[in-house]
Amino acid sequence: MSWEEIVGALLLGWRMTLTLAGIAMVLAFLGGTVIAILRVSPIPIFRAIGTTYVELVRNTPLTVLFFFAVFLSPHLGIKATFFQAAVFALTAYNFCQFSEAVRSGLNAVPKGQSEASRALGMTTMQMLLSVIIPQAIRAMIPPLASGIVIVVKGSSVAGVFGVVELINSMNNLSGLYGEKVIQILVVVVLLFLAVNLPIGFFSNFMERRLKMVR
Amino acid sequence: MSAESWLMDAPGPKARRRTRIGTGIGVVLLLGFVWYAYQALEARGQLNPKIWSVWLMPEVQRIVLEGLKATLSAAGMAVLLSVILGGVLTAMRMSKYRALQWIAIGWTNFFRGVPTLVCIFAIYLSFPSLGIEISVYWALVLGELLYAGALFAEIFRAGIDAVPKGQKEAATALGISSAQIFIQVVMPQAFRWMLPLLINQVVMTLKETSLGFVIGYGELLREGRRVVEYLGAGYATPMYVMVGLTYITINVLLSVIARYVERRTRSRGTTTKVMKGHKTPAEISVPVDV
Numbered sequence: 176m177s178w179e180e181i182v183g184a185l186l187l188g189w190r191m192t193l194t195l196a197g198i199a200m201v202l203a204f205l206g207g208t209v210i211a212i213l214r215v216s217p218i219p220i221f222r223a224i225g226t227t228y229v230e231l232v233r234n235t236p237l238t239v240l241f242f243f244a245v246f247l248s249p250h251l252g253i254k255a256t257f258f259q260a261a262v263f264a265l266t267a268y269n270f271c272q273f274s275e276a277v278r279s280g281l282n283a284v285p286k287g288q289s290e291a292s293r294a295l296g297m298t299t300m301q302m303l304l305s306v307i308i309p310q311a312i313r314a315m316i317p318p319l320a321s322g323i324v325i326v327v328k329g330s331s332v333a334g335v336f337g338v339v340e341l342i343n344s345m346n347n348l349s350g351l352y353g354e355k356v357i358q359i360l361v362v363v364v365l366l367f368l369a370v371n372l373p374i375g376f377f378s379n380f381m382e383r384r385l386k387m388v389r
Numbered sequence: 390m391s392a393e394s395w396l397m398d399a400p401g402p403k404a405r406r407r408t409r410i411g412t413g414i415g416v417v418l419l420l421g422f423v424w425y426a427y428q429a430l431e432a433r434g435q436l437n438p439k440i441w442s443v444w445l446m447p448e449v450q451r452i453v454l455e456g457l458k459a460t461l462s463a464a465g466m467a468v469l470l471s472v473i474l475g476g477v478l479t480a481m482r483m484s485k486y487r488a489l490q491w492i493a494i495g496w497t498n499f500f501r502g503v504p505t506l507v508c509i510f511a512i513y514l515s516f517p518s519l520g521i522e523i524s525v526y527w528a529l530v531l532g533e534l535l536y537a538g539a540l541f542a543e544i545f546r547a548g549i550d551a552v553p554k555g556q557k558e559a560a561t562a563l564g565i566s567s568a569q570i571f572i573q574v575v576m577p578q579a580f581r582w583m584l585p586l587l588i589n590q591v592v593m594t595l596k597e598t599s600l601g602f603v604i605g606y607g608e609l610l611r612e613g614r615r616v617v618e619y620l621g622a623g624y625a626t627p628m629y630v631m632v633g634l635t636y637i638t639i640n641v642l643l644s645v646i647a648r649y650v651e652r653r654t655r656s657r658g659t660t661t662k663v664m665k666g667h668k669t670p671a672e673i674s675v676p677v678d679v
Contacts, residue, residue, distance in 0.1 A: 217400065218411035224419065234640035236596035238603075238610055239633050246617075246625050250435055328504035335506075335603050342506060349514050356518050360511045364503055371502030 181348055181355065182362060188334075188344030189366050195258065195340060196330040199265035200323055206266060207273025207322075214278060229271045237329050240264040245336050257337030265329050272322040280315030281307060313385055320378035324371050341366065434623075441627045449616055449628075456612030457635060463529050463608060464595040471534040471594065475541025482546060497539040506600050508532040513604050525606040529598065537594050544590060548583035549575060581654055588647035592640045599636075609635060 213225030232240070244260040244267075255263070284307050292302040334342030345363050349356045400408065430436050443449050481493040500508070509532030516523040523531075552575050560570040602611035613632040617625050 216411075217404070218408050218415055220412050220415035220419065224415070230641070231637060234592065234596075234637040235633055236599035236610070236636060238599040239629070239636060242610065242614075242629050243633070246622075247629060250433055250626055251429055252433060324501070328506075331504040331506045332600070342504075342510070345507075345510070353518065356514050360507075360515060363507060364511070367504060367507065368499070368502045372498060375498060375501060 178355070178358075181352065181359065184348060185341065185344050185359070185362055185366070188339060188341040191338065191340040192327070192330050192333075192342075193370070195261055195265065195333055195338065196323075196327045199262050199269065199330065200326045202262070202266040203269035203322070203326060204273045204319070206270045207275075208277050210270055210274035211277035211281070214274065215281065225274070229274060232268060233271045235268075237264065237268050237332055238335075240268050241332055241336050257333075261330070261333035261336060261338045265326060265333065268329065269322060269326050272325055273319070276315050276318035276322055277311075279318055280311040280313075283314035284310045313381070316381040316385075317378045320374050320381075324374055327367070327370055435626050440624050443616075443620065443624050443627050444631060452612050452616055453609065453631065453635070456607060456609035457639075459606065459612075460595070460598050460601075460608040461639075463526060463533075463601060463606065464591075464598045467530045467533040467537060467598065468591050468594050470530065471537035471541050474534055474538030475545055478538060478542035479545040479549070482542065483549075493542065497542060500536045500539045503536075505532060505536050505597055506603065508535050509600060509604060525601065525604045528604060529601040529606050532600075533594060533597050537590065537597075540590055540593075541587075544583055544586045545579075547586070548579035551582050552578045581651065584647055584651050588643055592643055595640060595643075596636070 210225045210228060213221045214229070216222055216225075241261070241264040244255070244264040245257065248255050248260060288306050288310065289302060292306050297306070330340060331342045334340050334344075334346070341363060345359055349359055352359070427436070434440075478493045478496060481489040484490065509528055512523065512532050513525070513528035516528070556574050556578065557570055560574045565574070598608055599610045601608045602614070605611070610632055613628045617628050620628075
């Protein structure tokens, strides 16, 4: 293989990584919002369910979750491809991160806002939709960005569990073309930085704007 | 634990009734889920006591314990070295030489953008071609500490920033030297503030040692898998649940110890109140990503 072909193979893996991360990110955000709602709910049992889930999954490594998804799903009768298992593990793991992001965003809104809304006679739903959530979004952005970076970095674990993505390609190619190992690694690192650095800078930028508002 | 105070007013009769209905629905859903899971597991023989008896087998326990020791050893070394590295990076960040500042900032941004697995592979694959022999243990530890060091540096920086400026100003007014100010005034307060974040990072590092199984380090997860490979795939469920529970137990234990230490080191009297200008860790978004 020529160098161009090697880079081409890496880029194919990269596309898979981004696809995996993209799907997991969206699902994790949706699920995380659900869990955040559970955790702030006035009904104690919902809070308990949400908190239990978060505490259990937060203390488990991502690799263990991948093991569950890949090796235990046949035992539960669930037939899933490697890719589906990877999406499941990545999503389930990041529910916690995104739920914390949503929750901290909601909590960052000054209490006076909700008090004023109630004084004006708004229902809880009206208060949430018109007052709280729009203000919460700005505060949510740094931890959400952080969550996105975590999802992208976590997708690299999928390479070990049968998903042909960037890390997987990197290993195979390094095995075949040992003398080019360092160049391959440089390309891989650059690809990850190309995605994660802009997200980081954007997050810092939004954080500074948030501080100015306060 | 009560719901956030901004969301609800004190519940009136309608709210109380809704809460009761909601609780009823929640309990029904929960029991339904448990029932369904039980059925699914039972139907596939996953609840067969024979396979779960593997928890009691002494060889299995020994192997898992070996794996746990390996995990803790790698994690401990990684945490130790990354705390040191974090301290160095923080010092660089706060120094007056721009170049050092930039190196520290660059380091943090760089290693937060690269997955830890890539770092570990990079070290493991590239060192031999540079002529340096490296064991899986050190590839794992070094791979982890590149990133963890940067995270600790961020935590240290946030902790030092969180100490109200008035403290330093008062100390300077009292004629205490800079070094003394740092050691006796800033550090104790910063440490107490940082403790939850530090423990969080230790837990993260511990979880990351599970990546060692990818390069063949005999840590907890890998030993669990070895047992499954040896005994047969039917034993997968109890073994991996065992591994998962072990991780959860250790990490929860760490958090509990941290909370205990925090309570013990908190001073009594009026200073237990958050001082004016002192931000709580929750308000400062120190990125605690994996």
